[in-house]
Amino acid sequence: MALDSECFGTAAWSRASWVDEFDRVGVDRLVLVADEGAVVGYVVLLVPPVAEDPVDLTRIAVAPAERRTGIGAQLTTAALAAVPGRTVLLEVAEGNDHARRLYAVQGFVEISRRRGYYPGPQDALILSLEPKAGR
Secondary structure, eight states, X not given: OHHXXXXXXXXXXXXXXXXXXXXXXXXXEEEEEEESSSEEEEEEEEOOSSTTSXXXXXXXXXXXXXXXXXXXXXXXXXXXXTXXXXXXXXXXXXXXXXXXXXXXXXXXXXXXXXXXXXXXTEEEEEEEEOOOTTO
């Protein structure tokens, strides 16, 4: 929760939201954590039980001091490896250039946008990664 608050400020998930996420691990949630003596990053996936339904990458964060060290790429790669053969969707703020570059390297492409969704206003980009051989 502390890392979520540090990374997302007022948009951080509440304690009740985190409890719900962890209660659903093994049902329809997957939470991966980068731990280097303390939690320095995490990714949360919503994994529907029907294989044809897309997986949602609902949250990813890396501690500010650990950014641009490869932790985000490692978390994303591990998350995608955990859902082989599945379409994965995510949403990212148009102005989040670092995250957008990370997702582009992974093969995500923009499929839609929500205009003015984030403060500023800035658009929310909906990205998709379609399954391919070997993933």
